[in-house]
Each structure stands twice: as structure tokens, then as C-alpha cells.
Amino acid sequence: MQKNIESLTPxxxxxxxxxxxxxxxxxxxxxALALRNKWRKQQITTAIKNEIIPKNIILIGGxxxxxxEIARRLAKITNSPxxxxxxxxxTEVGYVGRDVESMIRDLLFVAIKMCTDRAIEEVxxxxxxxxxxxxxxxxxxxxxxxxxGNEKIxxxxxxxxxxxxxxxxxxxxxxxxxxxxxxxxxxxxxxxxDDVTQNFQDIIQNTFQYLNKATRKSLTIKEALKIIKHEExxxxxxxxxxxxxxxxxxxxxxIIFIDEIDKIIGKQARGDAGISREGVQRDILPxxxxxxxxTRYGAINTHNILFISAGSFYTSSxxxxxxxxxxxxxxxxxxxxxxxxxxxxxxxEPRNSLVKQYQALLIKDNLNVIFKDxxxxxxxxxxxxxxxxxxxxxxxxxxxxxxxxxxxxxxxxPHDQDTIKDIIIxxxxxxxxxxHLIQNDVIHRDIL
Numbered sequence: 001m002q003k004n005i006e007s008l009t010p011x012x013x014x015x016x017x018x019x020x021x022x023x024x025x026x027x028x029x030x031x032a033l034a035l036r037n038k039w040r041k042q043q044i045t046t047a048i049k050n051e052i053i054p055k056n057i058i059l060i061g062g063x064x065x066x067x068x069e070i071a072r073r074l075a076k077i078t079n080s081p082x083x084x085x086x087x088x089x090x091t092e093v094g095y096v097g098r099d100v101e102s103m104i105r106d107l108l109f110v111a112i113k114m115c116t117d118r119a120i121e122e123v124x125x126x127x128x129x130x131x132x133x134x135x136x137x138x139x140x141x142x143x144x145x146x147x148x149g150n151e152k153i154x155x156x157x158x159x160x161x162x163x164x165x166x167x168x169x170x171x172x173x174x175x176x177x178x179x180x181x182x183x184x185x186x187x188x189x190x191x192x193x194d195d196v197t198q199n200f201q202d203i204i205q206n207t208f209q210y211l212n213k214a215t216r217k218s219l220t221i222k223e224a225l226k227i228i229k230h231e232e233x234x235x236x237x238x239x240x241x242x243x244x245x246x247x248x249x250x251x252x253x254x255i256i257f258i259d260e261i262d263k264i265i266g267k268q269a270r271g272d273a274g275i276s277r278e279g280v281q282r283d284i285l286p287x288x289x290x291x292x293x294x295t296r297y298g299a300i301n302t303h304n305i306l307f308i309s310a311g312s313f314y315t316s317s318x319x320x321x322x323x324x325x326x327x328x329x330x331x332x333x334x335x336x337x338x339x340x341x342x343x344x345x346x347x348x349e350p351r352n353s354l355v356k357q358y359q360a361l362l363i364k365d366n367l368n369v370i371f372k373d374x375x376x377x378x379x380x381x382x383x384x385x386x387x388x389x390x391x392x393x394x395x396x397x398x399x400x401x402x403x404x405x406x407x408x409x410x411x412x413x414p415h416d417q418d419t420i421k422d423i424i425i426x427x428x429x430x431x432x433x434x435x436h437l438i439q440n441d442v443i444h445r446d447i448l
Contacts, residue, residue, distance in 0.1 A: 008078065010036050016077045017070065020352060022345045023336060024066050030057055030333045031074050031308065038306050042252060054303070056288060056328055058261070058318055059310040061335030064394015067310040071257040081111040081250050084257040087264045087309075090280050100283045103256055104293040104300055111250035112297065115242045123236040124229075130236075131228040135221060136162060138175055171222040179215050180231055243297045254305040258284070262311030265320045281322045288328045338394050343380035346395050347371075354402050362406070365413035366420045369406070375425035379405065382434050405433050 008016075013032035014025075021028070034055040041052050059067040068084060075082030083106045090100050120127075140158055164170055219227070264277040287293070290303030309329055318332055338346070347355050348371070355376070359369050383397040409423055 008036075013074070013077060017073055020073050020350045021066050021069055022349055023338070023342055024070065027059055027066070027070050027333045027335055030331050031070055034306060034308075034331060035074065035078065038304065042304065053328070053330065054288070054290070054306065055331055056307040057309070057331040057333060058329045059308065059333055059335060060313050060318065061310075062312050062314075062337060062392060062394060064392075064396040065335040065338060066395070067335060068257065068259065071255065071308045071310075075255045078253070079114075080253045080255050081107055081114060082255045082257070083107045083110055084259060086259050087261045087280065087284070090264075090283065100280070100287055101293050103258075104250075104287065104302060104305075105295050107254045107256055107305070108246060108250045108295055108297060108300055111246040111254065112243060115246040115249060116237070116239075119237040119242055120233045123233055126236055127229045127232040130232040131225050132162065132165060134177075134228050134232070135165065135175070135225060138177070139165075139170075165221070168222075171220060173221045174218055175221055175224055176216055176218050177224050177228065179217055179227060247298050247300055250305070251301050252304055256305055256307050258307060258309040260311055261309040261321070262313045262316050265316045278322060281325050285322070285325050285328065288325070337392065340380045340384040343383050343395070343398060344376055346398060347376050347379060354398055358402060358406055362410065362413065362423075363420075367409060367413055367423055368420050369409075369423045369425060372424065372426040374427035375430050378427040378430035379425075382430065401434065405430060408433075 010029070010032035013035065014028045017028045017032070034057055037055045041049060044052070059070070061067055072082060072084070074080075083103060085103045085106070089098050091098065136158060139161055140154075264280045266277045287302050288307050290301065292299050292301055307329070318326060318329075321329075347353055355371050359371075362369050379398070379401055383401045386401070387393065387397050405425070406423075
């Protein structure tokens with residue numbers, strides 16, 4: 001991870017973001033600089049390192065302008081642990097609900113999973129060999145004469161059986177194996193438990209595992225190889241060391257995206273007269289400033305974690321946040337509302353564009369979807385119009401428009417599997433499919 005960040009300059013990060021996100025150049029530059037400054041700070045060895053405040057960011061813009069995608073894609077580019085949280089889901093200390101420290105536990109959970117997956121990948125070849133040997137031991141044990149014969153005959157028979165196994169000719173052969181129940185890390189976001197409750201759950205689960213160490217099950221050899229390889233992988237890795245590495249990994253490279261931060265501005269939370277929004281801000285403050293958070297895997301220092309917050313700020317401004325929290329988000333970036341021209345680019349330019357997604361999906365049923373320039377232009381026009389007439393949800397409107405456009409063809413698939421059917425999407429096709437939705441105010445409010 002560290003090598004990845006070090007090798008990426010701000011210009012290179014922006015160029016990579018451009019492959020997936022249209023426009024919003026100011027926001028891309030800001031996150032690229034923030035990430036680079038994060039790495040620069042880590043290289044400083046003098047005392048001034050602790051005096052440098054994090055270059056955290058507030059992204060200001062309406063829904064569908066790309067705030068979440070910029071942060072998420074930044075994490076993917078740099079292979080960083082990433083979590084997205086909604087500020088409105090937190091309650092201040094003393095009230096029943098989710099505490100702000102849970103975002104740090106979630107980040108650590110992601111880091112542990114990433115480090116575990118990486119470690120399993122590193123031992124993949126060794127685990128494959130071990131799983132093959134396990135299956136061979138089961139198969140060859142059926143031949144008592146071979147086991148009681150001389151070593152040369154045994155090895156020859158085993159090698160011959162190994163060749164047959166690798167060829168796949170035994171894939172559907174049924175064998176009986178023992179499957180070990182394995183505990184997986186628990187994410188606090190999934191079950192909203194505090195560490196004390198999770199530790200109690202561990203005791204119960206470990207007791208259950210002790211009483212039921214393994215379960216015998218009959219499977220095909222193909223299925224058995226996958227399960228055994230997974231178990232052998234865990235035998236080859238050091239989970240305690242992975243947890244230690246993950247703690248450092250989350251501290252140095254973690255990115256937390258706090259969405260809807262504008263919704264915790266004000267004295268009282270919606271529907272909860274006793275819970276102070278300002279109290280949630282004050283609870284978030286020490287996490288963003290840099291503090292030690294205790295987790296079930298050890299203490300984690302939040303000082304080097306990059307925090308990116310976001311909100312529409314339609315009825316408020318960043319100046320309405322408590323002053324201390326404002327100071328911890330020194331970089332404020334305004335995102336532009338998307339227009340018809342932006343929609344045209346979004347439909348075709350990104351590597352994961354909607355056009356490419358639908359083409360990849362429908363070709364599996366021999367439907368070759370061909371988008372003409374006039375069709376792209378008409379789709380963008382429809383999306384922009386509906387946003388202006390109903391509610392502006394930005395690029396998210398394109399998902400609804402595309403789904404309505406191709407719903408009939410998608411539902412009637414699969415097409416004749418021996419031939420490929422071309423579907424030409426031009427302005428006429430788009431108009432025929434979507435014009436009635438635009439004209440009917442009630443329908444397009446509900447559907448689009």
C-alpha cells in the first residue's frame with residue numbers, strides 16, 4: 001500500500017480518477033493533494049510531524065454530483081481501507097444508538113479483511129498443493145493393496161491418480177470430508193454491537209466451535225477442493241500477525257467518508273428532541289483531530305486517517321459547523337451541478353459507464369446493444385429534463401432512465417441463443433420508449 005501511494009503523484013491520481021469520473025476537476029485535485037500530503041507527513045521524522053494538521057476535506061454539492069464516487073474511487077486507486085458512514089446515524093455519548101468510534105472499528109474490520117485476503121493470495125499455491133494432497137490421501141486410502149505395497153508402486157499410483165485429479169476427470173466424484181467451522185471478523189456496522197457484546201459473542205461462538213470442531217459432509221471433488229484450499233490457507237497464515245499489520249495499515253492508509261455532515265448542524269436532531277446534533281459534532285471532533293480508539297484487536301491512532309466529509313448544505317453552510325470541527329476540515333470544495341452535456345459524457349466516457357454495463361449484461365443473452373450518438377444525446381436530454389422538473393438527483397437519474405429504456409428488451413430475453421440480435425439505440429428509439437413518461441407528470445415523478 002505504502003509503495004502505491006508513494007509512486008502516485010497528484011497528477012497521476014487525477015488522471016486515474018478521470019477514467020471513472022466526469023468533471024469535478026477541483027474536487028479531484030483536492031483529494032489528490034490531500035492524499036499526497038498524508039504520505040509526505042508520514043515521511044517526516046522530526047518533531048514538526050506532530051504539528052502538521054491533517055488535510056481533511058469537505059465536499060459541498062448536491063446528490064449525484066460524484067462526492068461519494070470520488071472518495072471511493074480514490075481508495076480503490078491507492079488500495080486503501082475505506083468506509084462510508086452517514087453522520088445522521090450517530091448519536092452523542094449517553095444516548096442509545098451508534099457511537100462515532102464505530103467508524104474506526106469498521107475501518108479496522110475492512111483493513112483486516114484486506115490484509116487477510118492478501119495473505120491468503122500469497123499462500124494460494126501452497127494451499128492448492130495441500131488441498132490436492134488431502135484429496136489424494138482420501139482417494140488412495142481406499143486401495144489397501146497400494147498402501148501395503150512397496151514405496152515405488154505407491155508413489156507411481158499416487159502420481160497417476162494426481163494426473164487424473166488435475167485433468168478434471170474426477171471433478172464430479174463424490175467424497176466425504178470434514179469441514180471446520182471458522183469464525184470470521186464481525187463488523188460493528190452489520191450488527192451494531194459494542195466490543196463488550198462482541199467479546200461475549202466470541203466466547204459463545206468459540207465454545208460452540210469446541211463442541212463442534214468439524215462437520216463431515218459429502219461433496220463433489222471440485223467443491224471439496226475449494227473448501228479444503230480455503231481451510232489450508234488459514235492454516236498457513238498468522239492471524240495474530242495479520243491483525244497487527246491491519247492496525248498499522250488502517251492508521252497509515254485509512255480513508256473515512258462522512259456523508260450528510262450538513263444534517264447534524266443545529267441544536268436538535270429530527271424526531272429526537274433530546275439528542276443534540278451539536279453533541280454529535282463534538283463527539284466526531286476528537287476522532288478527526290487524532291485520538292486513540294480502543295478496539296477488540298488493539299488500540300488504533302486516528303491521527304493519520306484521511307477524513308473526507310460531504311453534504312449538500314442547501315439550508316446551511318460549513319460556517320454553521322462548530323468552529324473546532326471546521327478547523328479540522330481546512331479544505332472546502334464546491335462540486336458543480338451536472339448538466340445535459342455532463343450526462344452525455346457520463347454515459348460513455350468512464351470505464352464503468354452505464355452504456356458499457358448494459359452492453360456487457362445483455363450480450364449474455366445474445367442482445368447486442370448499439371448506442372448511436374443521437375441516442376446518447378436524447379438520453380442525456382431526458383435525464384436533464386426530469387431532474388429540472390422533479391428533483392435534481394444528478395447522475396443517479398441516468399440509472400432510472402436507462403432501466404426504463406431497456407426494461408422490455410431485458411425482460412423478454414433471452415433471445416434465440418443461436419443468433420445475435422442487434423438493438424439500435426438512437427434518438428427515435430429513445431423517444432418512443434420514454435416520451436410517454438416525460439409527458440405524464442404523475443408517472444415520471446414515480447418512475448423516473
